[in-house]
Amino acid sequence: MPRHHPTAPEAMQNLITQIRHNLPIEQPDAYLCRAHCVGCPKKLMEYLETEILDWEAALERGDTPTLGDINKLAKSSRKIHTVMVKNGLAEPL
Ligand code: SF4
Numbered sequence: 001m002p003r004h005h006p007t008a009p010e011a012m013q014n015l016i017t018q019i020r021h022n023l024p025i026e027q028p029d030a031y032l033c034r035a036h037c038v039g040c041p042k043k044l045m046e047y048l049e050t051e052i053l054d055w056e057a058a059l060e061r062g063d064t065p066t067l068g069d070i071n072k073l074a075k076s077s078r079k080i081h082t083v084m085v086k087n088g089l090a091e092p093l
Contacts, residue, residue: 008070009063012065012069012073015077016056016073019052019073023080025048025052026045026049027045029042032045037087038086039083041084041087041089044080044084052073055069
């Protein structure tokens, strides 16, 4: 069977699913605000949640992300994940 290469919208959707699985998106401030913060996990999650919600809405409208869009979100979510691990709020991958 020929291998199915994901379309750009599918690739973006897969990335968003991964981010939602690996990072505490939509957790309350009480969960994110710890005594000793490295950076500000709360702001990072707010930023990433906005990015994700924007893309989910765009995908629902039928917009097609560019490879650059996907790479940009992948890169920022990787950086944010590293900070969240330092805060004990995500597992190392
Ligand atoms: S730095 Fe951010 S995450 Fe940490 S306590 Fe303050 S607002 Fe909360």
